[in-house]
Amino acid sequence: MENNGTFMQTRGDDLTGSQSADSYEVRDPDVRLMLKVRNGDAGAFEELVLRYQNRLLAVLEHLVGKRDLAEDLAQEVFLRVYRARERYTPRAKFSTWLFTIANNVASNARRTLARRREVHVESSRSGSLSADPLAQMALAASGQMPNRQLDHSETRGVVRAAVANLNERQRMAVLLSKFEDMSYADIAEVMKLSPQAVKSLLSRARGSLRDALSPYIQDGQNPGKTNP
Amino acid sequence: MNQSNIPPKNPQKIDEEITAYLDGELTGEALGNIEKRLATDSAFRSRLQDLDRGWMLLNELPQSEVHQNFAATTVEMVALHEQRPDSVKYGGSAGQLIQQWAFVGFAVLAACLVGFILSTAIAALLSACGLLKSHNDAVLENFPILQNLEKYKLAENMAFVQAISHIDHFSNSSTDASNPLPPYLGNTAARKAHIDRMPPTEKTRLLNAQEYFMALNFDEQSKLQNLHQQLVDDPNANDLISALEQYYEWYKLLDPQEHVELRIRSRDDRIAYVKTLLARPQAANKIHLTRREREIVLDWLRRTAVRKQDVLLRGANQKQQKEIRQLTKSERQRRLTTLLWKQWRKNDILQEPTFDEQRYIAIKERLSPTARKQLNKQSSVEEEVRILLNEVRFMTMIGPAQKGRGNVPGPSARRQPSREQLKDYFKRLPAQKRDQMRQLLREEDYRELLREYYRDLQSQPSWKPDRGPPGEKNRTQRDSKNRGPINNGRTKKQ
Numbered sequence: 001m002e003n004n005g006t007f008m009q010t011r012g013d014d015l016t017g018s019q020s021a022d023s024y025e026v027r028d029p030d031v032r033l034m035l036k037v038r039n040g041d042a043g044a045f046e047e048l049v050l051r052y053q054n055r056l057l058a059v060l061e062h063l064v065g066k067r068d069l070a071e072d073l074a075q076e077v078f079l080r081v082y083r084a085r086e087r088y089t090p091r092a093k094f095s096t097w098l099f100t101i102a103n104n105v106a107s108n109a110r111r112t113l114a115r116r117r118e119v120h121v122e123s124s125r126s127g128s129l130s131a132d133p134l135a136q137m138a139l140a141a142s143g144q145m146p147n148r149q150l151d152h153s154e155t156r157g158v159v160r161a162a163v164a165n166l167n168e169r170q171r172m173a174v175l176l177s178k179f180e181d182m183s184y185a186d187i188a189e190v191m192k193l194s195p196q197a198v199k200s201l202l203s204r205a206r207g208s209l210r211d212a213l214s215p216y217i218q219d220g221q222n223p224g225k226t227n228p
Numbered sequence: 229m230n231q232s233n234i235p236p237k238n239p240q241k242i243d244e245e246i247t248a249y250l251d252g253e254l255t256g257e258a259l260g261n262i263e264k265r266l267a268t269d270s271a272f273r274s275r276l277q278d279l280d281r282g283w284m285l286l287n288e289l290p291q292s293e294v295h296q297n298f299a300a301t302t303v304e305m306v307a308l309h310e311q312r313p314d315s316v317k318y319g320g321s322a323g324q325l326i327q328q329w330a331f332v333g334f335a336v337l338a339a340c341l342v343g344f345i346l347s348t349a350i351a352a353l354l355s356a357c358g359l360l361k362s363h364n365d366a367v368l369e370n371f372p373i374l375q376n377l378e379k380y381k382l383a384e385n386m387a388f389v390q391a392i393s394h395i396d397h398f399s400n401s402s403t404d405a406s407n408p409l410p411p412y413l414g415n416t417a418a419r420k421a422h423i424d425r426m427p428p429t430e431k432t433r434l435l436n437a438q439e440y441f442m443a444l445n446f447d448e449q450s451k452l453q454n455l456h457q458q459l460v461d462d463p464n465a466n467d468l469i470s471a472l473e474q475y476y477e478w479y480k481l482l483d484p485q486e487h488v489e490l491r492i493r494s495r496d497d498r499i500a501y502v503k504t505l506l507a508r509p510q511a512a513n514k515i516h517l518t519r520r521e522r523e524i525v526l527d528w529l530r531r532t533a534v535r536k537q538d539v540l541l542r543g544a545n546q547k548q549q550k551e552i553r554q555l556t557k558s559e560r561q562r563r564l565t566t567l568l569w570k571q572w573r574k575n576d577i578l579q580e581p582t583f584d585e586q587r588y589i590a591i592k593e594r595l596s597p598t599a600r601k602q603l604n605k606q607s608s609v610e611e612e613v614r615i616l617l618n619e620v621r622f623m624t625m626i627g628p629a630q631k632g633r634g635n636v637p638g639p640s641a642r643r644q645p646s647r648e649q650l651k652d653y654f655k656r657l658p659a660q661k662r663d664q665m666r667q668l669l670r671e672e673d674y675r676e677l678l679r680e681y682y683r684d685l686q687s688q689p690s691w692k693p694d695r696g697p698p699g700e701k702n703r704t705q706r707d708s709k710n711r712g713p714i715n716n717g718r719t720k721k722q
Binding site: 027029040045046049050051053054057058061062067070071074075078079082155156159160162163174177178183184199200202203204206207209210212213214216 | 240243244246247248250251253278279281282283285286288289290291292293294295298299301302303305306504667668675676679
């Protein structure tokens with residue numbers, strides 16, 4: 001109860017259930033744009049695609065691990081948005097609604113991939129990292145040469161691997177929080193979780209990232225900051 | 229890291245609180261507690277830094293960007309999907325689809341191979357017996373349908389054609405008498421003569437239409453043939469055909485989404501939607517020029533500019549005159565055209581010594597009936613010319629050589645203003661507008677400012693292609709390479 005109570009004071013609180021469709025329409029220009037799509041405004045849909053294409057691709061690419069597939073899935077998301085236009089009612093920010101669809105589409109894709117045993121995305125792994133590529137990279141890059149500076153592309157590869165190492169739900173929560181700057185309440189809505197569960201999820205994700213990336217954080221120096 | 233000060237009981241809860249703090253999710257008492265502890269507990273601080281460092285490294289991840297045509301292909305894909313409501317639903321996995329289609333493709337390939345061998349043998353046999361109709365015979369036979377394939381596909385049936393013929397917009401008597409209906413009522417010899425006179429591109433188009441038609445199933449072919457037969461047999465054939473042609477020309481003016489909307493509706497719904505679209509106020513000023521028509525207009529401007537270059541240059545300052553005279557012929561032509569475009573946009577066109585109304589009327593005659601009809605709706609010749617100028621506004625600057633950039637660019641072709649430009653623009657906004665922006669969600673304010681910037685840029689009647697950011701009146705002058713609508717700082721004071 002204490003935690004719930006704490007959480008309900010968060011910045012996402014004002015965006016939960018109590019808001020009316022009108023308030024989203026007033027505050028979120030993309031909701032207004034989507035309402036135009038619903039009312040048959042031709043350019044509005046393309047405008048939405050243009051606004052969200054890169055953001056959506058970034059999330060999907062990290063979720064499914066393949067660029068081509070991510071682009072296909074992004075198109076699928078936009079197709080679903082268009083098909084849903086007639087029954088669209090603004091009950092959340094547009095981005096929340098869009099990423100909810102993206103989450104569903106990505107989940108379906110991952111399930112299909114898993115069934116076909118084409119495991120593009122590693123599933124969640126806890127415990128030892130020694131068997132995975134990330135751990136091997138960690139050893140090669142820093143364990144044996146503790147003082148070397150990582151170059152930019154190497155850091156990027158390591159971080160990408162660390163993100164891929166998170167489980168699916170953690171990864172989605174991290175992407176929405178970090179790159180979409182979503183509140184816990186919004187992430188909860190996208191992922192159909194409680195805000196408290198999002199809080200735990202992100203906390204564990206931060207812990208996993210710290211564990212995975214600690215070999216690269218040498219003496220408090222963040223390679224990301226030395227080479228922005 | 230010394231964690232001795234962190235209560236061993238429930239370290240996970242501590243991490244959660246730190247995470248919520250780092251994510252800016254805490255307020256009030258919870259926030260106060262965390263900050264108090266951070267001030268006094270070094271282990272707690274260290275833990276926070278530890279958790280944050282890994283997080284900060286996420287900034288290293290590359291920014292994904294879709295390919296240039298992503299938006300266009302997405303809209304097109306959506307349009308295609310919406311046209312095929314019974315199409316195979318996407319299974320959520322491209323890989324799975326590929327495998328399925330690969331299997332189908334393989335089967336089709338095998339069937340084609342067998343079919344090809346059999347059909348070659350049968351064709352040889354029939355040909356030897358004089359029973360097989362040649363490809364050319366088939367084209368001649370289907371010629372009236374092939375010539376109107378797109379229109380017939382759009383109409384689908386006679387009831388729809390009759391319904392649109394009752395809509396004023398398509399039923400008026402503005403059919404151009406100088407543009408007689410295609411000769412599909414003629415006999416085979418007339419058709420053959422007509423085809424012989426066609427330019428190669430038209431012949432290719434005809435053959436493509438024939439291929440499309442032959443690929444349709446029997447029912448679809450019959451439907452189009454019946455529609456054609458009913459149309460030509462109708463006592464009001466000319467009116468109906470004229471209405472269909474006008475509908476087709478109007479349809480081409482619509483956006484892809486509107487095409488989708490029309491295609492997915494039932495006949496009655498579609499008619500209602502057509503009326504809704506026609507009732508829109510902006511439809512009256514919308515004009516669709518084909519690439520060829522744009523070239524015609526541009527060519528007119530270019531020739532006028534070259535012919536009247538002395539007059540044009542008299543209006544320019546000495547420096548400009550000198551610059552233009554030193555340019556190569558093609559570059560000079562382009563600059564003069566731009567100069568002419570600007571002068572016409574800026575001044576009363578009819579009073580311009582460079583404007584010749586008779587020549588304009590001759591140019592207008594070369595445009596399609598639909599384009600002429602749209603122009604005729606304008607209140608004056610000046611308005612007509614302004615619309616045409618607007619249609620070729622980017623072509624006047626980039627010239628015909630740069631294909632693919634001639635059309636008015638959509639949002640994807642806009643050049644992004646820099647943050648500094650936006651900041652300046654924000655300062656120039658009225659106080660009320662600025663307050664509204666400040667009230668937006670944190671992640672929205674930048675995007676809304678950008679939208680406002682573009683809206684402002686395009687909505688001003690005095691908008692010129694070479695001007696700087698909106699609000700900077702006559703402040704900037706673009707060099708010859710800087711062709712986008714927004715000036716990215718490469719400016720000089722006039």
